[in-house]
Amino acid sequence: MLTWHDYTVENAHQVFEQCKDAQASYWGMKELPLPMEQMQQLYAYMKSCGKTTILEVVAYTEEEGLAGARKAVACGCDILMGTKYADSINDYCKAHGLKYMPFVGEITDRPSVLKGEIEDLIREARECIDKGVYGINLLGYRYVGDSMALHKAFMQEIEAPVCLAGSINSYKRLDEIKELSPWSFTIGSAFFEKRFGETIAEQIDRVCSYIQQP
Numbered sequence: 001m002l003t004w005h006d007y008t009v010e011n012a013h014q015v016f017e018q019c020k021d022a023q024a025s026y027w028g029m030k031e032l033p034l035p036m037e038q039m040q041q042l043y044a045y046m047k048s049c050g051k052t053t054i055l056e057v058v059a060y061t062e063e064e065g066l067a068g069a070r071k072a073v074a075c076g077c078d079i080l081m082g083t084k085y086a087d088s089i090n091d092y093c094k095a096h097g098l099k100y101m102p103f104v105g106e107i108t109d110r111p112s113v114l115k116g117e118i119e120d121l122i123r124e125a126r127e128c129i130d131k132g133v134y135g136i137n138l139l140g141y142r143y144v145g146d147s148m149a150l151h152k153a154f155m156q157e158i159e160a161p162v163c164l165a166g167s168i169n170s171y172k173r174l175d176e177i178k179e180l181s182p183w184s185f186t187i188g189s190a191f192f193e194k195r196f197g198e199t200i201a202e203q204i205d206r207v208c209s210y211i212q213q214p
Helices: 012-019 035-048 062-074 088-093 118-132 147-157 171-180 200-212
Strands: 026-030 052-057 079-084 098-105 104-110 112-115 134-139 163-166
Touching: 012 035, 012 200, 026 035, 026 088, 035 052, 035 062, 052 062, 052 098, 062 088, 079 088, 088 134, 118 134, 118 147, 134 147, 147 171, 171 200
Parallel strands: 026 052, 052 079, 079 098, 098 134, 134 163
Antiparallel strands: 104 112
16 A cells, blocks of 8 residues: 555655566555545556556545545546445445445544454444445454454454455564465555565565465
8 A cells, every 4th residue: 555644645656666566466545635636647557557456545424435436436446445334335336346345343533443342343344245345444453452353253254355454564463464364454654664674665575475475
């Protein structure tokens, strides 16, 4: 993710240009603060480089979520992550061929904080899946409770794709991800903070290689 503290970095195009040949094939950003024209140009360039594209919307009202979905479609994205689930957002994504992966739980602030009982998060995820969403965007490491207990229960109970998003910033957490084996996970701020090396391209390749190791 071309993001730092849940906002897209201003030099996102330059960063992608430097990293387009790194191992990551999925690329995305947040809905703020780049102007729409810049977002459209960057997403088009990502697609021309063969990338699967994602917009993650850190917004919690139905109105903001639907605006984010419209933005994702206007940018030609493949996946919409984030927003709190709403039928209107789900219907819009279905109508426009956009894969929808909403948040679950009580989410506040930016960077996001996740609250809720584990059983309630799983029940909410199942309800979303029953309504036809592609998968779930789980802010596991932003959880105020026992993150690993949440992760293990969620991965065991939810059969749809789960993206583990937010605050993956250490090899310890990469080891946990290898054990959990979610459908995907995101890293943004940690790359800009050089948690896995120096250049972002180097860090992407290092993380990808580490995850692929037995």
